[in-house]
């Protein structure tokens with residue numbers, strides 16, 4: 415299994431507990447608002463510490479409460495695309511993409527901007543982008559850090575039907591052409607059915 419996750423902790427008033435194993439491909443975390451989907455992604459990324467549990471990704475233990483293992487977020491090999499695109503507003507798209515891109519330049523950069531259909535947006539400011547364009551840039555930025563896996567938090571929310579279709583195609587390309595395992599949060603059943611190799615209900 416690519417992902418082996420068993421985590422729990424208190425978040426505000428709520429008790430969030432989530433346990434699943436998933437192969438590579440795309441796994442959807444599916445469930446109603448407040449079920450703890452975003453908190454689970456945060457725990458996998460290392461942004462929130464589980465009070466108990468274990469997180470293994472591709473045979474690498476990222477967190478184990480008993481063994482006292484807690485790999486810091488920047489060493490987890492994670493590409494995280496937050497619910498909002500979170501682009502730097504004072505940097506053009508190209509600079510946003512190069513931020514934290516490490517060694518990944520030249521061919522990889524060209525290929526990614528082509529796969530995500532953002533090559534024509536490189537000189538634009540984030541505030542001039544549509545929701546779908548900003549989402550694609552945010553996905554590209556996450557991929558440029560050369561992650562072992564990708565976490566997508568509601569990548570299709572607050573987009574119109576045409577934009578949703580566009581982003582779904584981008585996600586399918588990342589899944590199938592770039593072969594990067596993806597954990598994705600949604601509460602839309604149709605999206606989940608179309609994109610997922612496995613659905614985890616919370």
Ligand SMILES: Nc1ncnc2c1ncn2[C@@H]1O[C@H](COP(=O)(O)OP(=O)(O)OP(=O)(O)O)[C@@H](O)[C@H]1O
Pocket residue numbers: 425426427428430445446447448449450451452453454601
């Ligand atoms: N900063 C916070 N302070 C207090 N409670 C919080 C906080 N963040 C989340 N919670 C609570 O923790 C629970 C899990 O929240 P989480 O955002 O993980 O759920 P979710 O399934 O992602 O929901 P949504 O689909 O609405 O984004 C919810 O009951 C929420 O009210």
